[in-house]
Amino acid sequence: MAPQNANSGTYHRKLRPRRTESNSNKMPIVYPNIDTVFAIPELLGLITNYLTPADQRILIRVCRTWNSYWVPYLYSSLKFVKYKRSRIYPKLEVYGPYVKVARIFYTTLNNIIHILDYATNIQSLDLRADLAKSRFPQIFAMVPQLRVLRISQGVYRSETHCVRISPAAALSNLEELTLEGHSRLEVRIDDIMFVIKSCRKLATLSLESISIVEELQDVNSTAEPEEDLVDMVKVDETGWESASLRSLRCRHVLLDRPDSIHDSQTHVHPCIRRLFQHAPNLTSIEFSGKSILCAVDWEYIFESRSGLQNAEFWAPAPFHPFHRGGPLDPSAAVKALGALEKSCHMLKVLNVGSIRPTTDEAFEKIIKVNHQLEKIDAKFTEFGELALKELVRILPHSLVELNLGGCLKVKSSGIAMVLENCERLRVLNLFDTDAGTINLFRGNKPWVCAKSLQKLCISIQPLNHQTVHNNIPWKWEAVAENNNTLYTEEEEKIIRDRLRCFTSLLELDLEGKAMSIGIMDDVSFAPRLRSAILNVPPRSLDGNQSLGGHYVDAQKQAVKWGQGVFPNWNVKASRSYRNGHIWRIEAIRD
Structure with a gap:
């Protein structure tokens, strides 16, 4: 109530001035x-x-x-398969201009033409068809703006046939080209060189499972009648200084036919000479799988490659049931490593997995002259203690990935130096080595990479364990396995405490003769962990050497234990025979 006026004896109400948005300090809320x-x-x-x-x-x-x-x-990505119904196919007339990536598998030429008629803005094309019957000039003329092209042989042909990729030279904006076939698919070296020289923006060339020949044989028998194969291109030897090719990848590539006349011991193969003579600006070279390259070829490939940053010449695993041995002959492996050490001093990636024979000294020399190495993959080689010491001395601040799986000369002492000095290490694979004994986990020196390591694969081995290879594919055995002494609870605690210092792990894979459920019973130390695989011997689950009784009961027992270690994860268990009778427990976080 308003105060009373003393003179009049009446009450007067005092009104406050009205606040409006104009005289208010509060700004109105504007929602975007x-x-x-x-x-x-x-x-x-x-x-x-x-x-x-x-x-x-x-x-x-x-x-x-x-x-x-x-x-x-x-509608930016289109996948069309001949034998599958696609909802987007009848809508191409409306949404075709939005398609940027097209994957067309096992379909007819008419369907390909129909798709390309409406998808006028395709930047990436993955075409899988019968390459012997494909009309590339007609197809490539419809996609002049193409940047990424992958063409692969979708139909197996028992007879030898050829494919002409020279029409791809009309794609002036092409940046990446992949050609994939099988061993009976032949491609002329002149066609390859013509594309490299004509496509001024081509930076990456991948050749997979083909045969590179100098001249085609019986081309008219495999070509379409309306194709004109008379004007076979011939590439001159000048004007290659400004070639744009930076990356060359050859996987399971063969050279010429078995009846070709070529002295591989003293002369470089003509196709190799032409290919690398006219690619002066390469920064990445990969040769992998089945190959017929010899020592002189490898010396020529790496000669004068001072700017090379990525060198990969690896083979399938040496004990793979379908690929016995590596792609190099005994002298070629030594020559290839020697050429790398002599000419390439700017390497960042070195992948020489499964090549043999090699020496620890050869790897030591390569590391000594390459001070920028970030990734090393030397699985199933002679990489050993000498190379590890040089690695710790030269690369403590640059090494990011180290894969030494199957390197029998790698010991705990060398890996301990790596863990104590390589601060940027993100990936470490020590499967099937002797580096996982208790000697690795003892000691008071901190592991500087503990808070940065994201993927760890290691075999927990007994102290007297020694891994050897036998002649059975994909299997390993231990020397004096019956004499292996398991670790005590105190020693398991030492291993467990060391493993728990890896707080940044995203992936974890543990196995080994001394692996037990006591070593990894909790993964809360790594809050970012998303995937884990534990290979546990049956004795850890049921306390004896049996397989846990009936398979179904033992599997349930393994899953139950896994769910206790990985609560609220997707856990499954299966029996594995890779390292004897063990239970493989896989866990993935949702």
């Missing part, structure tokens, strides 16, 4: 228009990364504005 937010391409792209195709189909039905936002993302 959601359509304005979606109109920002960068922000819309980030949002779309969290949406599934099903979510995008719902959003395009909300309104016309949202339809215009998400239709380009929903």
Whole structure:
């Protein structure tokens, strides 16, 4: 109530001045228009990364504005398979211009032409068909803006046939080319060189499972009648100084036919000479799988490659049931490593897995002259203590990945130096080595990579364990296995405490003759862990040497133990015979 006036004896109400937005200090709240937010391409792209195709189909039905936002993302990638029905195929007339990536498998030429007629903005094309019957000039003329091209032989042909890739030279914007076939698919070296020279933006060339020949044989028998094979291209030897090719990948590539006249011991293969003579700017070279390269070929490949950063010449695993031995003859492996040590001093990636024979001294020399190495993959080689000491001396601040699986000369002392000095290490594979004994986990020196390591694969081995290879594919055995002494509870605690210092792990894989459930009974030390594999001997689950009784009961027992270690994870268990009778427990976090 208003105060009483003393003179009049009446009450007067005192009114407050009215506050309006003009004289108020409080600013009004303005909510942004959601359509304005979606109109920002960068922000819309980030949002779309969290949406599934099903979510995008719902959003395009909300309104016309949202339809215009998400239709380009929903139809940016097209996959068409001849024997599968596709919802997008009849909608190409409307949504074809939005297609940026097209994968077309096992279909006819008419269907390919129909798709390319409407998908006028394709940037990447993956074409799988019968290459002997494909009309590349007609196809490539419809996609002049193409940047990435992958063509592969989708139909196996028992007879030898050829493919002409020279029409790809018309793709002036091509940046990456992949040609995949099988051993009976022949490609002329002149066609390959013509594409490299004509496509001024071509940076990556991948050749997989083909045969490179100098001249085709019986080309008219495999070609279509309307194809003109008379004008076979011939590439001159000049004008290659500005070649744009930076990366060359050859997997399971053969050279010429068995009846070709070529003295491989003293002369470089003509195809190898032409290919690498006209690629002066290569920074990445990969030769892998089945090959016929000899020592002189490897010396020529790595000669004068001072700018090479990525060198990979690896083979299938030496005990793979279908690929016995490596791709190099005994003298070629030594020559290849020697050429790397002599000419290549800027390497960042070295992958020489499964090549034999090698020496620990050869790896030591390569590391000594390459001070920028970040990734080393030397599995199933003679990589040993000498190379590890040089690695710790030269690469403590640059090494990121180290794969030494199957290296029998790797011991606990060398790996301990790596863990104590290589601060940037992210990936470490020590499977089937003698580096997982208690000697590795003892000591008071901190492991500087403990808070940065993201993937660890290690075999927990008894102190007197020694791994050897036998002649059975994919199997290993231990010397004096019956004399292996298991670790005590105190020693298991030492191992467990050391493993728990890896707090940044994303992937963990443990196995070995001394592995037990006491070594890894909790993974809460690594909150970011997403995947784990524990290979546990049956004795750890049931206390004896049996397989846990009936298979189903033993499997349930293994899954139950795994769920205790990985609560609320997806856990499954299976029996594995790779290292004897063990239980393989796989856990993946949702």
